Amino acid sequence: MHPMLNIAVRAARNAGKVITRSMEQLDKVEVESKGTNDFVTSVDIAAEQTIIETIRKSYPEHTIIGEESGVLTGSDDNIQWIIDPLDGTTNFVKGIPHFAVSIAIKVKGKLDQAVVFDPIRAELFTASRGKGAQLNGMRIRVNSQKELAGTLLATGFPYKSKQHSNAYMAMFASLFQKTADMRRAGSAALDLAYVAAGRVDGFFEIGLKPWDTAAGELLVIEAGGLVTDLSGGHNHTQSGNIVASNSRLLKEILKDVRPHLGTALS
Structure with missing residues (x-):
């Protein structure tokens, strides 16, 4: 596994622990509106902070673009981490167990590494540029359907x-x-x-x-x-x-x- 992907996986799993712990006490989760039909919870913020801390331990010089934190500029802007700590916030708030942590890494403007982690199902989707995509370490492929009928x-x-x-x-x-x-x-x-x-x-x-x-x-x-x-x-x-x-x-x-x-x- 690519070293940066390894850190991205660690960050996603750490965030997943924050989210699943909070899922057990939804009544204590603070919810705020940040725009029309757009909500943020204390869990989004805590999970994002966990991701940032994990990245910074290994790559303090990289730039991070977070949904909640905005752009955190590092000395090396050639490498950008693009993070959504909790994609599916509305599902989470309502107790619907379908959401994910999303972390992508761009190198010189090109997508290079990716992690989508579903902490409820313990499903880890990963990809490295030119190396294929995996689900829990097993190769995955898009379907080969050619027409809309039956899709x-x-x-x-x-x-x-x-x-x-x-x-x-x-x-x-x-x-x-x-x-x-x-x-x-x-x-x-x-x-x-x-x-x-x-x-x-x-x-x-x-x-x-x-x-x-x-x-x-x-x-x-x-x-x-x-x-x-x-x-x-x-x-x-x-x-x-x-x-x-x-x-x-x-x-x-x-x-x-x-x-x-x-x-x-x-």
Whole structure:
């Protein structure tokens, strides 16, 4: 295992311990609103601090970009750690056991290492650039489905960007007519990990942040898949609008998505 990935795994497991301990006493978790339909808990903050401390012990010079802490600049900006300490906060707050720790490492602007850790199921998804993707040490691959018929797609509602609700629902309806079923589980990091592991055939969502998708994106790519924006380009990190699947099925998903983009989502 790459040394930085080893530290990322350690950091994710440490954060997972913070989260699972807190899950046993949800009534004591403090919840605050940081924006419309956007919540942060004392557990998000504690888990992120645990991750930062773990990284800093081994790599004090690296830059860290955290969902709660913002940008913590180090002397070496060529290496950036992008962390979401608790992806699926709403699930966590409600006691729904589906959330994850997401940690990605960029080297000179390119995704290099990734960890998505589900502490409830003890499932560790990892990827290293050019070395493939694994689930608990076993190689994973995206599904090879070529058409939408019979597929299971994952998605997320644009709850922070409700101005795009009509466009999103049109995309959903168009795809739903052709697929076997759709899933909205509440954690983009796990949705992308599930695409990589072949548990779902594809994923699309509007209005995500880099820390939601960075680790999952590398997982999908290293599992043989593709990640694009809603028009098939490479602006998903900036726009937050994302599609992930195998290359053939991704083209089919885009055919149903593109007619509903409009100027606001192009």
